[in-house]
């Protein structure tokens with residue numbers, strides 16, 4: 001046993017020696033090669049730090065910042081539009097209609113639901129909650145309004161739907177065709193809904209309903225003014241000939257975008 005142990009020691013000692021020899025060879029090798037190696041290492045680190053920094057700031061900007069900026073809230077009741085549009089008689093207007101005075105009813109009041117929901121009809125836990133917590137107690141559901149504008153903004157549905165003939169989807173997206181209420185996001189600083197300034201942190205907009213900032217209102221107003229429907233669409237045989245009508249003066253234009261027209265949209 002002891003002899004084999006000694007042998008093992010000897011072997012390891014020899015190995016140490018050869019390792020030292022290798023070290024010596026390496027230090028003896030020309031210094032240029034070593035410098036080059038170090039340089040590469042330095043550059044690698046710089047690139048690495050750059051990537052970490054980039055990924056880090058992207059994560060902060062695109063993911064963490066929006067999470068911090070907006071708090072998420074669930075609607076008190078999950079509402080199924082598709083199911084209801086199928087059961088009511090007049091589609092959207094059964095619940096979202098214009099009153100006699102031309103004002104828009106907005107989100108329906110409890111009174112519009114009780115005819116059907118006096119008692120629980122089905123197995124749906126959301127319906128049970130709705131009937132027990134609101135219908136039975138005669139309490140209005142505190143719905144969160146995705147499109148809610150600041151109090152200083154004046155918006156009339158009649159001007160847009162009746163006169164402007166603008167479709168709900170252009171401004172609201174496909175809420176009327178949804179089976180669940182989506183999450184409501186509230187800006188922690190302003191208290192405004194995220195639907196006003198939009199989902200995209202960089203301010204990009206793919207659909208007309210992605211955002212409803214001042215510029216978005218004005219953008220559509222400008223487009224509508226550019227083509228006064230009744231006049232400009234008349235055919236005229238020779239394009240350079242003077243037309244038998246005048247371009248409307250800005251005072252005649254119903255849809256305002258001018259800087260002096262703040263009080264069209266603000267109160």
Ligand code: HEC
Pocket residue numbers: 075079081084085088091092093094095096107108143144145146147148168172175176177180181182
């Ligand atoms: C049975 C009643 C009912 C009918 C019918 C109905 N809705 Fe609604 N609607 C509601 C209720 C309740 C809410 C609030 C809950 C929510 O936002 O999910 C709402 C919310 C909305 C909103 C969100 C407004 C906002 O900014 O928060 C839009 C847009 C909307 N409805 C459009 C439609 C359209 C379009 C139709 C027809 C295709 C329709 N609704 C049919 C009851 C109804």
Ligand code: HEC
Pocket residue numbers: 077078079080081083084087088089095108109110112113114115116117121122123124126127130
């Ligand atoms: C024309 C009748 C009718 C009216 C009006 C009506 N509902 Fe319903 N509702 C139904 C039917 C039918 C169901 C399906 C019940 C089942 O079988 O589960 C239902 C289901 C529901 C449910 C459970 C499914 C879901 O949407 O998540 C909720 C919550 C609800 N209704 C809320 C409302 C509210 C709020 C109003 C008023 C704005 C309303 N209902 C108006 C007929 C009606």
Ligand code: HEC
Pocket residue numbers: 092096105106107145147148149150153154155157160161166167168169170171172212
């Ligand atoms: C030109 C854009 C536009 C169109 C078109 C439009 N809306 Fe709106 N809607 C808005 C804005 C902006 C608000 C928020 C108004 C406010 O905060 O004063 C709103 C608010 C609402 C609300 C919530 C109101 C409340 O206070 O309860 C409902 C519900 C709604 N719209 C439904 C509809 C339906 C249904 C249609 C189609 C028939 C429609 N809207 C068409 C822009 C539009």
Ligand code: HEC
Pocket residue numbers: 149153154155156159160163164165166170171212213216217218220221224253254255256264265
């Ligand atoms: C998709 C197009 C569109 C969008 C988006 C839109 N509007 Fe309009 N708006 C119109 C049209 C079209 C009219 C003109 C209706 C008419 O008088 O014939 C109008 C009219 C108005 C009027 C009445 C102007 C007047 O002189 O009587 C006000 C106020 C107004 N819009 C405010 C807003 C506000 C605030 C927003 C944004 C929250 C908005 N609009 C977004 C198309 C739009």
Ligand code: HEC
Pocket residue numbers: 149150151152153196212213214215217218221256257258259260261262263264265266
């Ligand atoms: C086409 C309609 C429209 C016109 C015209 C308009 N605004 Fe606005 N304005 C809005 C809407 C919608 C908002 C809310 C959304 C936002 O912050 O962009 C707003 C928001 C604002 C805010 C921020 C208010 C807040 O509570 O956050 C200020 C300040 C403002 N507008 C000033 C002006 C001034 C000054 C003018 C005239 C030069 C003007 N606006 C003309 C639609 C309009």
